[in-house]
Every structure is written in structure tokens, then in C-alpha cells.
Amino acid sequence: MTTRFQDTLTGDVRPLEPRETGHVRIYSCGPTVYGPAHIGNFRSFLFADLLVRYLRYRGLRVTWVMNLTDIDDKIIRGAAAEGITTGALADRYAERFLADADSLGMTRPDVLPRATDHIPQIADLVATLVEKGHAYRTDDGSYFFRIASWSAYGQLARLDPDAMRVGERVEADEYGKDDVRDFALWKGPKPGEPSWDTRIGPGRPGWHIECSAMSMAHLGPSFDIHTGGVDLVFPHHEDEIAQSEAATGLPFVGTWMHCAHLRMGGEKMAKRTGNIARVADLIASGVSPRALRCALISVHYRAPLNYTDESLPAAAAAVERLDALLAALAAYSEDRPDDAGLPAVLDAMRDGFESALDDDLNVSAALGAVFEGVRELNRRLDARTMSTGDAARAAASLRALDAVFGFTAPADDELAPDLALMLEARATARATKQWAESDRLRDELAAAGIAVEDTRDGQRWRKVAPSG
RNA sequence: GGCGACGUGGCGAAGUGGCCUAACGCGGGGGUCUGCAAAACCCUUAUUCAUCGGUUCGACUCCGAUCGUCGCCUCCA
Numbered sequence: 001m002t003t004r005f006q007d008t009l010t011g012d013v014r015p016l017e018p019r020e021t022g023h024v025r026i027y028s029c030g031p032t033v034y035g036p037a038h039i040g041n042f043r044s045f046l047f048a049d050l051l052v053r054y055l056r057y058r059g060l061r062v063t064w065v066m067n068l069t070d071i072d073d074k075i076i077r078g079a080a081a082e083g084i085t086t087g088a089l090a091d092r093y094a095e096r097f098l099a100d101a102d103s104l105g106m107t108r109p110d111v112l113p114r115a116t117d118h119i120p121q122i123a124d125l126v127a128t129l130v131e132k133g134h135a136y137r138t139d140d141g142s143y144f145f146r147i148a149s150w151s152a153y154g155q156l157a158r159l160d161p162d163a164m165r166v167g168e169r170v171e172a173d174e175y176g177k178d179d180v181r182d183f184a185l186w187k188g189p190k191p192g193e194p195s196w197d198t199r200i201g202p203g204r205p206g207w208h209i210e211c212s213a214m215s216m217a218h219l220g221p222s223f224d225i226h227t228g229g230v231d232l233v234f235p236h237h238e239d240e241i242a243q244s245e246a247a248t249g250l251p252f253v254g255t256w257m258h259c260a261h262l263r264m265g266g267e268k269m270a271k272r273t274g275n276i277a278r279v280a281d282l283i284a285s286g287v288s289p290r291a292l293r294c295a296l297i298s299v300h301y302r303a304p305l306n307y308t309d310e311s312l313p314a315a316a317a318a319v320e321r322l323d324a325l326l327a328a329l330a331a332y333s334e335d336r337p338d339d340a341g342l343p344a345v346l347d348a349m350r351d352g353f354e355s356a357l358d359d360d361l362n363v364s365a366a367l368g369a370v371f372e373g374v375r376e377l378n379r380r381l382d383a384r385t386m387s388t389g390d391a392a393r394a395a396a397s398l399r400a401l402d403a404v405f406g407f408t409a410p411a412d413d414e415l416a417p418d419l420a421l422m423l424e425a426r427a428t429a430r431a432t433k434q435w436a437e438s439d440r441l442r443d444e445l446a447a448a449g450i451a452v453e454d455t456r457d458g459q460r461w462r463k464v465a466p467s468g
Numbered sequence: 469g470g471c472g473a474c475g476u477g478g479c480g481a482a483g484u485g486g487c488c489u490a491a492c493g494c495g496g497g498g499g500u501c502u503g504c505a506a507a508a509c510c511c512u513u514a515u516u517c518a519u520c521g522g523u524u525c526g527a528c529u530c531c532g533a534u535c536g537u538c539g540c541c542u543c544c545a
Contacts, residue, residue, distance in 0.1 A: 029545070037545080044545035073543080159541060163470055207543090229545030230473090236544085259545070260473080263538075270544065298493080299481070303474080304538065310479060314494040321493080324507055356482090364482050368492035375492095375509085382501085382509050435503055442505080453506050460507090 003058060003358045005225070006302070008233060008256035009156050009241075013360055016055075018224050019254065023061040026052060027215040027253075028109070029228035029236070030066040033093035034074035038276035039296060039307065040262035040269030042104060044229040046293065047259040047301040047361075049106045051227065053404045054357050065218045066109040067211060068094050071116050071204055076193055086194050087116070100279040103289045104296075105406045111218050115210035116196075122205045122213040123198035125247055126185045130200075134246040138176045141188030141201045147181050150242045156256065157234035183239050185209045208239035212247070215240075221248040230258045231268075262296070263306045277307070291316035294407050298367055302360075318371075319407045323462050325374050326398065326408055327453075328381055331460035332391040339386045346397045349373030353401050363405075370401055384456075409463060419448055426452065427459055 002015040018024045028048040031037045037045075045066070052064045070090035079089040094114075101108075115122070126143050129135035134149045147153050147161055154161045164181055184206035189195040195202045205213075215223060221244070228237060237256065244252040261268040264275040283289055295315035299305040352369025356362040377394050380386050386394070395411075402408050415423065426441035442452050451464045 031545075032543095041545045047545090157540070158471060160470075164541065227545095230539070231544050234540060235542085261539070261545080266537075268539070268544090272544080295480095303481090306480085308479085310494080314480065317495090318493050321507095328507075362482075364480095364492075368482060371492050378508055379510095430503090433503075439504070446506095451506070453508095454502075454504095455507080462507095 003055070004360055005255050005257060006360050007254075008258050009253075014255070016224070016255070018060070019222060022059075023063070024055050024225065025219040025223035026062060026064045026225045026227065027211070027219055027223060028064070028066040028226075029211060029232055030068050030109075030112070031093075031097050032069040032072055032074065033090045033097060034072070034078050035093055035271070036096050036278050036280065037100060038269060038271065038278050039282070039292070040264075040276065041229075042100065042106075042279060043262040043296045043305065044227070044259040045101065046104060046106060046297050048227045049406075050297050050301075050363065050404065051225070051257070051361060052107055053406065054361065057400075057404050058354075063111075063219065064107070064109045065111045065113065065215065067214050068097070068112055068114045069207065069210065070094065070114045071194065072207055080192065090114075090116075096280075103283060104279060104293050105289065113214045113218060115205055115214070118210065118213050118217060119196045119198060119205065121217050122186070122209050123200045125209060125213050125216075125243070126200050128247045129185065129243060132246060134243070135185055136178065137200075138188070140176070141186075141203050142184060143186040143200065143206075144177050144182040145185050145239065145243050145246075146178065147183070147242070148179060150246055152245075153242050154238065156238045156241055159234055159238070183208060183235060185243065208236055209243060211236070212240050212244040212252075216244070216248070221250045222252060222254070224254040225257060226253040226255075227257045227259065230260055233258055257301070259301045260304045263304055264308075266306070269307065282312075287312055288316055288319070290319050290407055290409070294319050294405070297405070298363055300360075300362060300364055318367075320464065321371070321374060322398070322402065322408050323464075325377060325381075326395055326411070327460050327462040328455070329377070329391045329395040329398075330411070331455065331457045332381060332386070333388050333457050334384055334386060334391075336384075336387050339380060339390050342380065342386060342390050342394065345373060345376045345380070346394060349376075350397065350401065353404075357404070367405075370398075370405075373398070415450070415461065419445060419450055423450075423452065423459060423461060430454070430459075 004013050004015050006013045028045070031041055052062050055062050071086060075086050075090055079086040082089065126135060129145065130137065130143065135143050135145050137143050161181060186200060186203050186206055189202040193204065195204060241252050263269060264277065267273065267275065269276055282292060291312055295311045298315065349369055349372065352372070353366045356365035356369060399408070399411065422441050422445055426438050429438040429441065445452050449464055450461050452459055452461050
């Protein structure tokens with residue numbers, strides 16, 4: 001069984017064949033750091049995270065690059081409104097982005113390049129495009145890509161350039177472009193705007209060019225996978241292909257993968273419509289980050305995901321089911337021969353998980369396989385057919401798969417000393433049948449976020465996320 | 469106007485020619501276990517896959533039409 005992904009450009013579902021055997025190079029369009037990202041943005045970042053985690057699970061080496069766009073119109077506007085530099089504003093929201101990403105358990109990309117750190121590379125790319133006749137300079141010092149020079153333009157988005165609604169939807173000519181559909185590579189200097197002096201003159205980078213320059217700088221002229229939200233297909237990624245391939249003469253990306261929108265109230269979550277929710281706000285209101293992560297990644301990446309009030313409680317319950325099993329396996333102790341049926345259960349779980357994710361990252365089916373395994377393990381726990389060693393092996397298997405989802409808490413969670421004392425006191429109370437006292441301690445621990453459950457193996461406890 | 473995606477139980481969602489009287493998660497109902505709980509397990513909750521036609525021995529799955537929802541064509545994850 002090979003790992004297959006659907007490519008937006010061709011529509012084909014093809015086996016992943018990295019250019020370098022065993023090493024996958026991935027570029028993900030990251031946030032523009034002009035404000036806090038919302039959970040719709042994070043759906044797309046977490047989809048890339050899932051992809052990276054799975055490929056690593058599969059034993060592949062992955063180099064993952066995610067850019068931070070730290071210069072654009074919105075950043076300039078925001079900085080001006082606050083009377084600070086664009087760099088200061090960008091730094092603030094870059095930090096905020098990383099904090100949100102961390103709280104969601106997102107894998108840190110190997111490289112998080114910033115546009116303003118790649119000005120020379122961007123200028124070089126523009127210069128090359130001019131040399132090759134694909135770009136031109138206008139009177140104000142801006143540079144544009146000449147769409148007419150690139151016959152494949154529109155292929156990714158399946159758009160006919162001649163049918164584009166020029167004048168109505170396409171921005172009217174403001175810089176003296178040759179063709180109103182040509183897009184900016186470089187914006188000439190303007191009063192009050194940051195500007196960099198380069199070999200192509202002063203100014204600042206356009207949006208699309210930075211991703212071409214940074215992906216080439218960190219992954220080479222051709223790499224394996226490029227991810228982003230569907231809303232980036234056009235014009236952003238279309239433009240990236242045109243300018244990159246026109247400059248290098250090489251195929252830019254092996255597989256384009258695009259994540260469908262997160263919806264709220266039936267429509268795309270977007271700042272401009274105001275139907276947004278933010279990671280830090282949700283967590284501050286008591287939502288479990290792991291439940292939020294689960295809610296954002298457990299639907300196939302190419303399917304729209306509607307976020308509602310019920311999303312979080314349902315996801316939280318699913319995550320807790322996993323937590324509860326892991327806690328039960330850790331507490332389980334039975335001196336008996338190994339359960340002969342267990343290996344088949346664990347194999348079936350793993351096989352179902354892998355074949356589902358191999359199939360274009362079918363996360364729902366993968367979760368189905370895992371939860372079938374969960375039920376089977378719970379049965380064996382109830383029936384006490386497993387040995388202590390079986391329980392440890394089962395837990396290890398489950399954690400290996402969960403490393404891809406990133407839902408469960410770390411195994412070595414320690415209990416605070418005062419809570420540990422309460423737990424001990426409760427065990428003593430129960431031993432002497434002081435029910436009132438033991439119930440009081442259970443309530444108190446629950447209030448501290450610790451669920452205590454009594455079993456044949458004695459008390460077992462686990463941390464429970466606040467409801468949300 | 470052009471292009472594209474989608475419509476499966478109370479909710480989310482997998483399946484995509486026969487094993488589907490339809491996985492899995494959440495929720496509901498009943499039961500077992502428990503000092504009481506919780507967790508867990510068992511039973512139960514769609515003879516049906518937007519609607520209508522067609523192809524086929526056979527369709528949720530293929531084709532067509534209709535209705536509905538969403539997205540892109542402008543900044544956007």
C-alpha cells in the first residue's frame with residue numbers, strides 16, 4: 001500500500017514519489033501576521049501538521065517550511081494606525097501565531113521564513129523574470145508579471161484568463177500595467193511605506209513572489225508538496241506557479257494540496273464577515289485545546305467543516321474516550337498469560353489506520369479504525385483477558401497512532417503533590433468504608449480537574465479538560 | 469455570467485457498482501458492573517443514502533435532469 005494524495009493541478013490521486021527518495025519537502029502557506037489568526041486559518045495549518053506527522057510516522061524524512069508574511073498592505077495599515085513600525089506589528093502577531101500553534105499542539109515547522117528576510121532573493125527572482133521577458137517595470141518602480149507571456153496561466157484554478165471579469169472584480173489599473181490582469185511582483189516605493197533598496201530599485205515585495213523566493217531558498221526550485229487553503233488557489237498559487245516556472249524553467253511543485261474552508265453559521269469563516277473564533281479566546285473560555293484540535297482535524301481536509309456549538313463538546317468527548325482508555329490501561333494489572341487474541345486486534349487497528357491515511361489522508365476512516373480498536377480493548381479490559389504486559393503493549397500501540405492525531409495527553413503526566421495527598425487520603429477512606437469522606441475528596445479532586453474512578457485495580461485518575 | 473465542490477440517521481461523518489437492512493464519534497433510550505458514582509461493556513436509535521428519471525441481473529455508489537447549500541473568479545488559510 002502506498003501513500004496517495006490528490007493533486008489540485010491535475011485532479012489525479014497519485015502515489016507520493018518524493019524527488020529525493022525517503023525525503024519529502026513541503027511548503028505551506030502560513031499566516032500574514034497583521035492580527036491574530038482565527039481557527040479557520042488554523043484548520044489549514046493543522047491539516048499540514050497532520051500531513052507532516054503522518055509522513056514522519058511512515059518513516060519518511062520531512063522538511064517542512066511555513067512562511068510568515070510580514071509585509072503587506074494590512075500590516076502597513078495596522079502599523080500606521082498604532083504608530084509603530086511594520087516590523088513591531090509583525091513580530092507581535094508572529095509571536096501570537098506561534099503561541100496559538102503551540103497550544104493546539106501543532107508541530108513546529110523546520111523553517112519559518114519571513115518575507116522581509118528574503119528581500120535579495122525576491123529581487124533576484126524579479127530580475128530573472130525581467131531578463132526572460134516575463135516581467136516589466138512601470139514608471140513608479142513597480143514590477144509586474146506579464147500573464148500573456150505564460151500560456152499555462154489559469155491551469156491550477158481552471159480559469160480562463162480571457163474570461164476573468166476585468167473591471168468588475170479585477171482591480172482597475174493603478175500602476176500603468178500593460179494588462180490589468182498582470183499581477184504585482186514588486187511594489188515601487190511610496191511615501192509612508194517601508195521600502196528596501198535592491199538591485200531592481202527601491203520598494204517592497206508583492207505577495208505572491210515571496211512564496212516563490214522562500215520556497216526556492218529553503219527547498220530548491222522543485223519540491224514535493226505545497227499546501228494552503230482553497231482560497232489561495234487563485235490567484236496566489238496560480239501566480240506562484242507562473243513566476244516560479246517562468247524563472248527556473250523547472251516544474252515548481254509535485255503535488256498541490258488544498259484544505260477546504262472552515263464554516264461557521266453556514267459560510268466561510270472570515271474576518272471580513274465577522275464569523276470568527278480565535279484560539280486564545282476559546283481556550284480562555286475553558287475550551288480544551290486538544291478538543292479544539294480534534295474538532296479542526298477530524299474531517300477530511302478537502303471537505304468543508306461546519307463549526308458549531310456542538311463541535312467542541314463532541315470532540316471533547318471523543319478525546320476523553322481515548323484518555324480514559326489510556327488511563328485504564330496504565331492502571332490495569334493482571335498476573336496471567338498473554339491474551340492470544342490481542343495482536344490481531346492491534347494489527348487490525350494499525351492496518352485500518354494506515355490504509356485510511358494512505359488514501360489521501362482519510363482521517364475519518366482512520367479514526368474509525370482506531371475507535372474500533374478502542375472498543376475491542378475496553379472489552380478485553382472488562383473481561384480481564386489481558387496480562388499486565390498486554391496492557392502496556394496496547395497502550396504503546398495506541399499512542400503510536402495517536403502521535404499522528406496528537407489528541408491525547410502525555411503519558412508521564414504528574415499529579416500535583418497536594419492532589420496526590422488527597423488521592424491517598426481517599427484511598428484510605430474507602431478502605432475503611434468512610435463513604436462520605438471519600439465522596440467529598442472525589443468532589444474536591446473533580447473541582448481541581450481530576451477525575452477519579454474506582455476499579456478492581458484500585459483508584460485511577462486522569463486529568464479532565466474543563467467542559468467546553 | 470464562468471469554473472468548481474457538495475447534499476448519507478437527532479448532530480458530525482466513512483463508504484462510492486453486490487459483503488450496505490450503511491463504519492466510527494457525539495447525543496438519546498434500556499440494561500450490566502459499582503457503597504454511590506464515573507469509566508466501561510451489552511442491547512437499542514437510517515429496510516435507508518436530497519428529488520425524479522435512466523443504465524445494469526443488481527445503485528447510496530454510474531449517467532441525466534431538478535431542487536438545495538457552499539466556494540473561487542478581488543484581499544483571504
